[in-house]
Amino acid sequence: MAARRAFLALILAVAGASAAAEEIGDAVRGEGLFQRQCLACHKVGPTAKNGVGPRLNGIFGRRAGGLADFKYSKSMARMGTDGLVWTLETLDAYIENPKALVSGTRMNYRGMADGQARADLLAFLREWSDRPQNIPEAEPTARRSTHDLDPAILAIRGDPAYGEYLASECQTCHRRDGADEGIPSITNWPEADFVVAMHGYKRGLRPHPVMQMMAGRLSDDEIAALAAYFATLE
Amino acid sequence: MILNRRHFIGTGLVAGGLLAAPMVLGQAKPKVVVIGGGAGGATAARYLARDGAGALDVTLVEANPVYTTCFFSNLYIGGFRDFESLQHGYDKVTAGGVTVITDTATAVDPAARTVTLAGGQVLDYDRLILSPGIDFREGSVPGWSLADAEVMPHAWKAGPQTRLLKSMVEAMPEGGTFAMVAPPNPYRCPPGPYERISMVAHLLKQTNPTAKILILDPKDKYSKQALFEEGWGKHYDGMIDWIGPEFGGGAVEVRPDTMEVVIEGEAQKVDCCNVIPGQMAGQIAAIAGVTDETGWAPVDPGSMKAKLDENIFVLGDSSAQGDMPKSAFSANSQAKVAAMAIRGELTGSKVFPAKYSNTCWSLIAPEDGVKVGASYEPTAEKIASVASFISDTGEDAALRKATYEESLGWYSGITADIFG
Structure with a gap:
């Protein structure tokens, strides 16, 4: 885990994206949030298996409803066929208010209102995406769009x-x-x-x-x- | 000055009140007569009766006691739906407060504001809605007239013609040829001929895989062309031959007696021939005097009111409105705008700005659905497209399946909206 985090930091440093890195959030704090709020249903990591919810390693860049071995809600499957792909922006919107993005999702989670907490959680989750280096820099590190509705x-x-x-x-x-x-x-x-x-x-x-x-x-x-x-x- | 102004305002209100609510003065309810019980007419009648909440007397005149939708009739030909699934009665339209008369309108007197029916009945109206769909232009395909439709069906008005065409495709000899004479613009359902080709190809692929399909087309391009071409290559490779105007597809003669099509002077024997002729507004629109030299009825883009008669509205295929395709979705969308405008004129109810939309789904092969759509708003000249989309070539199977399933949902949604 520590080694992995160091690896990520190296990539960001090489890309010269230190300013952008600040905007992702605090992965250590995110890990704590994950353990308290997500772990009961979701596992993450190289050996993670599906539980009540799908495994979350490799979530960045994956199509919604994209795991063949997990039975998704009709709504989530429909969003996937419509073209929803999990990026920093779409995951942020989903975690903020799951049912507002995917109306019939089975994820029984009210949503995380605090934008900084979401950024921290996503910073943690992103460490477990299979190939974070393949995600176009601009996308996961860009400043969040103003989708938080006025x-x-x-x-x-x-x-x-x-x-x-x-x-x-x-x-x-x-x-x-x-x-x-x-x-x-x-x-x-x-x-x-x-x-x-x-x-x-x-x-x-x-x-x-x-x-x-x-x-x-x-x-x-x-x-x-x-x-x-x-x-x-x- | 102040007095004058107040006086003026007061007079205006009284006059407005008189115009807006005639029934308040003890006269009969305002009468709306609707001719044509399809996607435009039945929708308009139902919305007028429902939203008018008893303030309007709404009568719908439709020739058939049970309506067969032309939309989705290609799916019957392809074997994806049974014929009965295309049929809808008027019980719920009646239950919604509309007087439904099974008859045909034969005359309109715009000065007296009356409609005469074939059965002899004469109906008075304050506003008349014409939604008669299409009729065919005699002589648009040399050698073919409506009397030949039993031999070379058009199947472009759903009903017995649809069944006849399917039975003819099924009766084709092994390795035989199906020909379609495609229509010139503008016509009902722009992707329809090409969806039909897909459905005929699907049917033949099951039962008669060496059969050939010939499309003789006066147009050099057509709706969803790239999507159809991709799909035909994928599902029906080598089966379909499209002959555009460059190669004689635009000047075709047919010979119903000998089952031949003549392309650039050369006669070719075919086994089944679907002639979709050039089209114009349903006849009653011309009888009512609201069509122009194009054969279609020009309308005000903000209300669907006929430009040639202020008491008549024209919906759907018969109207010449601008950018919207002639489709059930368009007619249904236009009907809601017209119903709101008419209710506003007759009862003084609020009239909101017109918005229109359309989406056309087509099925290419099992679970391979595509769509095209746009939204529209009125400008001074026409109903203009403001945004649009179309399915992409190369979409994956899951998306195409979802699009097909969406089209099934749409059919169930729009028929519930039209017929109750």
């Missing part, structure tokens, strides 16, 4: 009447009665999760092309209106 956006109170009109566009595919067949249900979704998810598509964090297009032209108010409408739909 509280002002989450605070917008949507107009459900406008949402009802806008929702008619959604209901060409998403069934009003909540049936889930090839296309996920969006009925009765908690408002905040709906808003975070739609902004995830709008920013290209969530991968599905139809949803990126639909969300891409919705204003903050329109997303809030839709969230308000779908949250109350019987």
Whole structure:
């Protein structure tokens, strides 16, 4: 473990990325967080096996739902086929609020609100990616994007009447009665999760092309209106 | 000055109130008549009845008691769905507060605002929605007329024609030739002819693998071309021959009596021939006087209101609106905008800015689905595309399977939205 960490530090030094290295987080602190909050379900390391959750060595650069020997939720598998790949940015969003990124994930974890704690945890996890040197430098070490949704956006109170009109566009595919067949249900979704998810598509964090297009032209108010409408739909 | 201003505002409100809510004054409910019970018409009727909450009298006129969707009918030809799965009744439309009449509209009097049905009934309207789909241009394929459709089916309106085409493909002799005369632009369902080719190829691959497929096409390029070409090479290598306009595909004559197609003066015998002719707005649109010299009905991009009659709206395939393809998804999307605009005009309800969207899924082979889509907004001239996407060539099998499954979800979603 110590040797491995030294190896990583060497790579970063060679790449001249000392400034960027500061931004990943504190791996030692991250290891502590992992042991307290993750270890019950997830194992990491060269001999790690799947438990309740999939093994996490090699997670960076892996496609979501990408282990052939682990049975993922339908939602996680769908995100993988849609193209979600685990990077510093997507893992950060997932750990912050798992269900906002992957609605039907089986991971029974509320989320880690503290951005620094997430950075520390990811700094630790990244040491156990198979070939961290193959991850393009810019990606894992880049400054985190501002995907933490502005509280002002989450605070917008949507107009459900406008949402009802806008929702008619959604209901060409998403069934009003909540049936889930090839296309996920969006009925009765908690408002905040709906808003975070739609902004995830709008920013290209969530991968599905139809949803990126639909969300891409919705204003903050329109997303809030839709969230308000779908949250109350019987 | 202040008095004048106040007076003006007051008058405006009274006038607005009179216009906006005629039923408040003890008159009959405003009447909306919808002609055509497909993706545009049935959606509009249901949304008007539901959102109007009893304030509007909505009547839907449709020729068939049970509707067969043209979308997904290629999957029936390929053996992926049974025919009954394409059929939808109007019980839930009726239950939703719409009066459904099984008949055909034969005349429209725009001055008197009446529609006459083949059965003799005359319906009054305040607003009329026309969503009649397509009709065929006589003479667009030399040698073919609608009377020949029993020998060389078009199968471009779903129903008996769809079944006939499938039975003809199944009856082809071993090693025989299937020919398609593809339509010129614009036509219903841009990727449809090429999805059909894929489905015919799939069917023949199972039962008649030495058969050949010939596409005679007046267009030099077509929807999802790279995706279809890649898929045909992968699944049906050597089976499909596409002849574009450069090699005579644009000037084809057919001979139904002898089952021949004539390409650049050379007659070729075929065993099954699918003629998809040039198209125009459903006949009733011309009868109502809302089509122009192109054969389609120009509409206002923000509301789908006919440019040639302020009391008539035209939806779906029949409309000339700009960038949206002629598809069920488009018609369904346009219907919601029109329903909102009409409700606003007749009841004074709030009208939000129009947004439109479309996605077309196509199946190339089992679990090999692709899609293309775009979102649209009205400009002064037309409904304009604002963003779009298309499946990539070389996608992996898992994504293609997910896309196919998504299309099944879409069919179930949109038919629930249209028919209840």
